[in-house]
Amino acid sequence: MKVSVLGCGRWGSFLAWYNYRLGNKVISWGTEGTPSYDVLLRERKNEYVEFPDGITLTSDLEFAVANADTVIISISSQGLRGFLKRVTRCDAKGKTFVLCMKGIEESTGKRLSEVAIEEGIDRENIAVWVGPGHIQSFVKGIPNCMVIDSYRKDLTHRLADCFKSDLIRFYYGGDIIGTEVGAAAKNVMGIVAGILDGMNLGELKGPLMSRGAREVARLTKALGGSEFSAYGLCHLGDYETTLFSKYSHNRMWGELYAKGEKFDRLAEGVATAGALTLLAEKYGVDMPITKQVHELVLHNTPPKQALAMLFDRNAKEEFYL
Amino acid sequence: MKVSVLGCGRWGSFLAWYNYRLGNKVISWGTEGTPSYDVLLRERKNEYVEFPDGITLTSDLEFAVANADTVIISISSQGLRGFLKRVTRCDAKGKTFVLCMKGIEESTGKRLSEVAIEEGIDRENIAVWVGPGHIQSFVKGIPNCMVIDSYRKDLTHRLADCFKSDLIRFYYGGDIIGTEVGAAAKNVMGIVAGILDGMNLGELKGPLMSRGAREVARLTKALGGSEFSAYGLCHLGDYETTLFSKYSHNRMWGELYAKGEKFDRLAEGVATAGALTLLAEKYGVDMPITKQVHELVLHNTPPKQALAMLFDRNAKEEFYL
Numbered sequence: 001m002k003v004s005v006l007g008c009g010r011w012g013s014f015l016a017w018y019n020y021r022l023g024n025k026v027i028s029w030g031t032e033g034t035p036s037y038d039v040l041l042r043e044r045k046n047e048y049v050e051f052p053d054g055i056t057l058t059s060d061l062e063f064a065v066a067n068a069d070t071v072i073i074s075i076s077s078q079g080l081r082g083f084l085k086r087v088t089r090c091d092a093k094g095k096t097f098v099l100c101m102k103g104i105e106e107s108t109g110k111r112l113s114e115v116a117i118e119e120g121i122d123r124e125n126i127a128v129w130v131g132p133g134h135i136q137s138f139v140k141g142i143p144n145c146m147v148i149d150s151y152r153k154d155l156t157h158r159l160a161d162c163f164k165s166d167l168i169r170f171y172y173g174g175d176i177i178g179t180e181v182g183a184a185a186k187n188v189m190g191i192v193a194g195i196l197d198g199m200n201l202g203e204l205k206g207p208l209m210s211r212g213a214r215e216v217a218r219l220t221k222a223l224g225g226s227e228f229s230a231y232g233l234c235h236l237g238d239y240e241t242t243l244f245s246k247y248s249h250n251r252m253w254g255e256l257y258a259k260g261e262k263f264d265r266l267a268e269g270v271a272t273a274g275a276l277t278l279l280a281e282k283y284g285v286d287m288p289i290t291k292q293v294h295e296l297v298l299h300n301t302p303p304k305q306a307l308a309m310l311f312d313r314n315a316k317e318e319f320y321l
Numbered sequence: 322m323k324v325s326v327l328g329c330g331r332w333g334s335f336l337a338w339y340n341y342r343l344g345n346k347v348i349s350w351g352t353e354g355t356p357s358y359d360v361l362l363r364e365r366k367n368e369y370v371e372f373p374d375g376i377t378l379t380s381d382l383e384f385a386v387a388n389a390d391t392v393i394i395s396i397s398s399q400g401l402r403g404f405l406k407r408v409t410r411c412d413a414k415g416k417t418f419v420l421c422m423k424g425i426e427e428s429t430g431k432r433l434s435e436v437a438i439e440e441g442i443d444r445e446n447i448a449v450w451v452g453p454g455h456i457q458s459f460v461k462g463i464p465n466c467m468v469i470d471s472y473r474k475d476l477t478h479r480l481a482d483c484f485k486s487d488l489i490r491f492y493y494g495g496d497i498i499g500t501e502v503g504a505a506a507k508n509v510m511g512i513v514a515g516i517l518d519g520m521n522l523g524e525l526k527g528p529l530m531s532r533g534a535r536e537v538a539r540l541t542k543a544l545g546g547s548e549f550s551a552y553g554l555c556h557l558g559d560y561e562t563t564l565f566s567k568y569s570h571n572r573m574w575g576e577l578y579a580k581g582e583k584f585d586r587l588a589e590g591v592a593t594a595g596a597l598t599l600l601a602e603k604y605g606v607d608m609p610i611t612k613q614v615h616e617l618v619l620h621n622t623p624p625k626q627a628l629a630m631l632f633d634r635n636a637k638e639e640f641y642l
Binding site: 132133134137142143144145147171172173174200201202203204205206207209210211213214217226227228229231232233236237238239240241244245316317318319 | 453454455458463464465466468492493494495521522523524525526527528530531532534535538547548549550552553554557558559560561562565566637638639640
């Protein structure tokens with residue numbers, strides 16, 4: 001396979017490294033002048049991976065797209081639409097696009113594959129690759145499980161079979177709506193986990209997992225997906241990585257928030273909470289946890305008050321819709 | 322309410338303490354000559370709670386049963402049948418029995434409420450109270466969420482409303498089969514989590530949560546329960562407490578197993594893995610994780626080999642039944 005990975009941040013650089021390890025011909029693309037690209041250009045490595053000589057590093061988008069059959073995109077979710085306007089001006093026709101990203105467009109509530117379709121990528125050629133895994137661990141040889149999903153079963157199978165290795169065991173997803181919503185929403189739960197950690201209430205992460213996945217399942221169903229997908233690798237399977245890991249940016253964002261501090265890196269869950277709240281209102285779905293995160297971001301609610309609103313004491317049916 | 326708590330180990334002593342805090346009239350029963358009873362008799366406290374004077378401590382089972390309208394049982398699961406033969410010889414008629422225990426009878430694969438019914442307790446009067454929570458945290462005032470379930474909606478609601486407080490928020494369960502199977506099965510997943518921790522593969526707990534809950538959901542459905550219950554507080558909601566906590570006996574059992582050591586306290590998941598494997602075979606349900614734990618206990622399989630059998634590299638549909 002000829003694979004170009006667009007985006008060379010934490011995940012993008014890993015994906016280039018991983019695809020090279022699989023034996024693919026790999027181009028890694030980044031934007032000149034950005035720290036993540038410049039460090040790779042200068043040192044052929046970053047804090048996560050070292051690029052073997054065989055990986056072609058470029059800032060020429062046309063070159064990267066033209067010389068691939070499979071284009072993996074790993075950039076910030078909220079920037080996808082604008083970026084795709086540039087990509088589709090290249091020789092993109094007929095190529096397979098794999099979105100290795102977790103988010104929902106904040107202004108529209110659209111899933112990332114929907115954004116891609118609106119920007120002119122053929123839906124038959126779009127797949128998503130999500131699920132758990134720390135780059136820091138993969139490069140040490142610690143394996144994990146991930147999921148590929150798309151609008152076409154044969155594409156899902158083909159890609160999962162191509163990308164599998166001793167490091168990543170793939171499952172075939174069967175519900176791209178649920179897979180994308182779940183992958184995005186886990187970042188919101190990561191923020192809540194961080195708030196709980198910051199308040200020394202880490203064990204409430206148990207109920208958070210159960211109630212959090214539940215509201216994501218409700219939304220997914222309302223959007224036409226499967227109520228089970230939130231319990232798959234895309235969401236629940238990513239909870240260890242997101243809710244319990246020191247590496248998770250979203251969890252860290254929440255923890256610092258609880259302590260009255262600010263986290264200076266991108267926490268995708270902040271925008272995703274807004275997007276999901278929009279969808280929840282549009283489809284009339286009860287998502288108390290997600291909504292609370294959105295409120296808290298908007299109004300800078302004191303964490304103790306935000307938590308009290310979540311943890312009221314009235315008993316409830318566990319599986320209401 | 323007049324509540325007698327039968328069993329005064331870790332959970333039993335907490336439940337007596339908690340019910341007294343709720344304002345109930347409380348009797349705590351234990352067996353004379355056992356360490357957990359003797360320490361309470363001598364010091365009116367154990368390593369977890371201190372008994373206020375208002376709690377009546379006794380080793381007289383007839384007295385404890387006769388003087389309660391609600392009997393909470395918290396003993397070792399595998400001992401339940403024999404114990405109930407003693408209880409039903411007391412003045413037990415018409416009283417409410419609440420099982421605060423997590424297990425499946427190893428020799429028969431029966432749920433604990435089924436065992437109780439077989440031993441003569443009226444099914445209309447049986448409830449279960451399960452879900453997450455560390456006693457060590459409750460006594461410090463850290464709240465959590467739990468679930469009550471039974472064969473009768475009105476009993477479920479009445480008990481949850483009686484037992485709720487600022488420490489425990491209750492959800493009403495709606496599927497006693499799923500609630501009991503889920504509660505028992507989480508101990509099996511706790512053992513696997515410990516094995517992963519012991520092998521420095523803790524991040525595989527992400528996939529474990531997703532795939533583990535999935536196989537429990539499959540079994541529950543085959544038994545006539547709801548496929549969703551495993552994702553409720555009884556199972557998934559208890560994963561933080563079981564898979565991530567230093568207090569969990571089952572997790573610790575697994576961790577020491579991985580390190581070639583032996584854990585000397587009761588790990589209910591060992592017997593439960595056997596019981597669930599029995600059920601899985603009887604009902605033709607695929608439960609690779611649970612079965613592997615049972616095999617490992619039986620044959621003392623090296624942990625690395627056990628893990629390799631779980632983590633084969635063939636891609637799979639994520640939500641096969």
